Amino acid sequence: MKPVKPRYSLGFFLPHALRWLVTGSLLVLLGIGVYIGIRFYHVDNQLYLWWASMRPSQTAKAPQSGSLPLQTYWMEIDSRVVAGIDRNLSGLAFNTDTKQLIAVINRPATLLTMDLEGRILHRHKLRHASDVEGVAYLGNNRIALAEEGRGRIVIAQLPKSATADLDLQDATSFALDLGSSKEMTRDNAGFEGLGYDQNHDQLYVAKEHSPRALYRIGGLGDYLKTGHFTMRIENLDHWLEDNDIGTDLSSVDVNVLNGHLLLLSDESQRIVELNQDGAVVNQVELRSMPGSNDGVPQAEGLALGPDGTLYMISEPNLFYRLRPAPLTR
Template identity: 35%
Template structure:
């Protein structure tokens, strides 16, 4: 009897350790991620033929500093200018980059509290997301633009589940279906589908719809969302998570089909991406990432 009493505390400690591991696995979505790895291995060949298939990408430019810039957030590709755009919030600016990560110019932002994302939607037209206010602002940018004042442009405030700086973190635009996809960072992770903004045809009345897809969002085995990107060629969505160190490719039904890990040793990375904040793809299938404070990455598919 005494021997049993002496052993029992170890069982309690072992049980607590197992509970801690289970809670950590749940928090970091390790079970879902492990199950996806099995599916990726089983169905990889059929998915590879009709997707971006992120597993085939390798880094070409790694951790290149972007000039005298800090606090970068979000990324979008402009097919007309063949350049990339991002935003910073300290100070609030839009920055334009070359496809090699060189700084081309900066544009001051006025009337924006916490700009966290920018998205190309049409020639010269972009949407900027203000995180804390959950506000979307349609702006125009041309060669002469040096300042953008939010008061001058069309705006939409959603105010869905406001919780400080865990609001809008990423934007993506599906031009064929006029869908603006908006990522809520966390608590909980959500992707909203906004139809009717930006208002493209001024001759027609405004018809605004905001949709959600709980099943798709539940499949996102990530702790947060930092950025989104829509690939028109495949109709697939890329979702970037800083805390999970991962880019996930989702098919048209919202199912994960491939991933790109941002950990050291993966996809040719010598070091892990420290704080991934933006992802974008171009019309040639190249993949671009930026990371705080001002690091630029270019990934290309093997053989391309």
């Protein structure tokens, strides 16, 4: 007797096809979720930080001579709401002439003057500005602004009136090629911080991520004095690659007393101090700082006062003040 060949009906194939369709759809959705998580929310960085926190702790390097005593700092003001701001508080700088703070809101583009308690003193609308994320004080009532959306640095004079707008249409500006402005705007990966060293006439520019980047620009002082603008641009990315800086760069400032650089990482919740050669001389974890409840979520701006006080802001509207602990006798 010849063997009877099995007969397969449409009802037999349908469950198998449906299973493959469901499996394929789930894999596609998983791939999309992984892409979005890495591209826009940097889940890979967060997993790395979690993995690093689970590893056996290593002995931290001792602070080097001339560095700030970051290990003695405490959170004197923790997450104070800045009255009058609902969202988008961004870059921060210390005005060494008025002993006040300068901050920016990226949308709507606004320049703020604040006291050292985090209260708004003056508010200036920034006209012809796009997505302003960083600010640095250059001295003599001049500032530099970082426009993330357009990928440019703008030099402007502070308004003389307490209520006047600041029009940037005809202000001196220059651009750095950090990728397409469309990509930087979409991924929030462009200019994120500015810091100026008045003693050495050096402007530091930090790019947040994808990838992180750090530049040093000389020649601004010559322009402010003579009107002739000759830039000297250095790429300092090797400083980031050679050191455990953090997974992103939210802000940068300079200690004018010795030219040391302070880098703020939001994702890593860390302040790292570099000397003029780019070597780490000190660092501190914000989550472990005395007086801090939960670090500084979405840290955006860092400014160093001449007495060593650190001021910070975070989105949407929070203010922080960090001081060295008083010496005990």
